Amino acid sequence: MATLKDIAKHANVSVCTVSKYLSADMTVKKETEERIQLAIKELGYVPNVVAKALKRKETFNVAVILPKINNLYYSEITSGISQTLGKHHYNLFIYEVDNLNLSEDEILQLMRENMIAGIIFIGLFSDTSFRESIHNAVGWEIPVVYVNRCMPYSGFPLVYPDxxxxxxxxxxxxxxxxxxxxxxxxxxxxxxxxxxxxxxxxxxxxxxxxxxxxxxxxxxxxxxxxxxxxxxxxxxxxxxxxxxxxxxxxxxxxxxxxxxxxxxxxxxxxxxxxxxxxxxxxxxxxLQNRELGIRSAEIILSQIRKQAFESVTVLEPFIVVRKSA
Missing domain, CATH: 3.40.50.2300 (Response regulator)
Structure with a gap:
């Protein structure tokens, strides 16, 4: 497996230059960038994302926790989340509660162990799962958003339809x-x-x-x-x-x-x-399901980046007239 030293030798630059270039910590000349990129391609270099995350104490992984994915309702919201995260080069991980066979606390601990950068919870209006245990994630300083629950604000962002x-x-x-x-x-x-x-x-x-x-x-x-x-x-x-x-x-x-x-x-x-x-x-x-997903992803990204965000976001539904009424 190719190393940074191999890339540096192949591109005729220093190891420090390669490291900082891959970390986006410095700008190099276009000619140097082309040599580094060519060396990466020819040597088949694959960056160690896990090691990089551990070093920086951050990841680009966002988790979505929902009851099940084989439902158009959930998939529409998740699609909006995926679309937004993808634009910002974040990875989406989906966890189906029905298939995990874990308690709420165990699921949140799993998020913590995997260095998840943020968690988006999706459920039906009447679903109160994670309502209490979510405070553990907040205490661990993991950004969270509670989507589609029409409930009073209690310390973490909410996104739901009116x-x-x-x-x-x-x-x-x-x-x-x-x-x-x-x-x-x-x-x-x-x-x-x-x-x-x-x-x-x-x-x-x-x-x-x-x-x-x-x-x-x-x-x-x-x-x-x-x-x-x-x-x-x-x-x-x-x-x-x-x-x-x-x-x-x-x-x-x-x-x-x-x-x-x-x-x-x-x-x-x-x-x-x-x-x-x-x-x-x-x-x-x-109910603007896709927009619910987009807004929740934007709020997660704002929290991760330490930017301002709305505590409660209420989306306005609209009527679509067809043949049944």
């Missing part, structure tokens, strides 16, 4: 289409979190009247559980607070020959490829 505005946009879209009996279909959510969406509904409807709330579970047969409830309550507009659930609901409506949009309009929370290829195409409240 869920009140999301609820308002979904309700407004249904009301503007003449829908008067509206239901919110959702998976189990904490009361305070559901309250954000309901507050948005009340702002849109300008009324204290609550929408019908229908809670669903994974694997539930919507045609037997959800649709009868919609029929019994004369519901003509549905805001589904989970994109995949919205797809399953529209499928169940089609199977029962219920005309979507005309009889029951459907709005989905979330706007990934799933909504675009659904039948019919789903009208959505777009």
């Amino acid at each position: 869920l009140v505005q999301a609820g308002k946009l979904g309700a407004e879209q249904l009301l503007s289409n003449g829908k008067q009996r509206i239901a919110f279909v959702h998976k189990k959510l904490p009361d305070d979190l559901l309250g954000y969406f309901l507050e948005g509904y009340h702002q849109a409807a300008n009324s204290e009247h609550k929408p019908l709330l229908i809670e669903i579970e994974d694997g539930m047969d919507l045609s037997k559980s959800c649709i009868p409830a919609l029929r019994e309550n004369n519901i003509d507009g549905v805001f589904v607070l989970n994109e995949m659930s919205a797809v399953y609901l529209t499928k169940a409506l089609v199977d029962q020959e219920i005309r979507i949009s005309e009889e029951i309009a459907v709005v989905s929370l979330g706007n990934s490829l799933i909504s675009q290829i659904s039948t019919p195409e789903l009208t959505c409240v777009d």
Whole structure:
């Protein structure tokens, strides 16, 4: 394996010159740079990144911790992170909590042992994982960002969408289409979190009247559980607070020959490829998932570089109108 001494000899320069050039600590003449680069190429020199990191006590590795990667929701956010980090020559490492089989403290210790420069945590709105143990990373002076959790600021940066505005946009879209009996279909959510969406509904409807709330579970047969409830309550507009659930609901409506949009309009929370290829195409409240990733990466980089950053970043969702409403 080629060494700095071999490179220096091949390029006819000093070892010190090669070392400082590779460390970007000095500028050399273009002719000298070309000789060094040629020597690196011809000798197949590979820098010892680990040794370099240990010497400088820094790395260019940023970790993303999320439940699982095989989900369009997570992959959109991660794509925004990767795009931003790549522009600044940082490496992205993804850790899936579901597959690590480690406790929260063990996962954070793993980050510390691997000299991770910063950690971005991604989860669903109701996910409270790492909420307490994250303070260990803060205590170790590892920059962190907590993404997509709508919660009070507690000492580390937060990036999340405005869920009140999301609820308002979904309700407004249904009301503007003449829908008067509206239901919110959702998976189990904490009361305070559901309250954000309901507050948005009340702002849109300008009324204290609550929408019908229908809670669903994974694997539930919507045609037997959800649709009868919609029929019994004369519901003509549905805001589904989970994109995949919205797809399953529209499928169940089609199977029962219920005309979507005309009889029951459907709005989905979330706007990934799933909504675009659904039948019919789903009208959505777009939460700016990719932008969530971009902003979180920018904040991590600012922390690493000791630059100013926003403690709390709230992104404004927007409506995307398609055929379902």
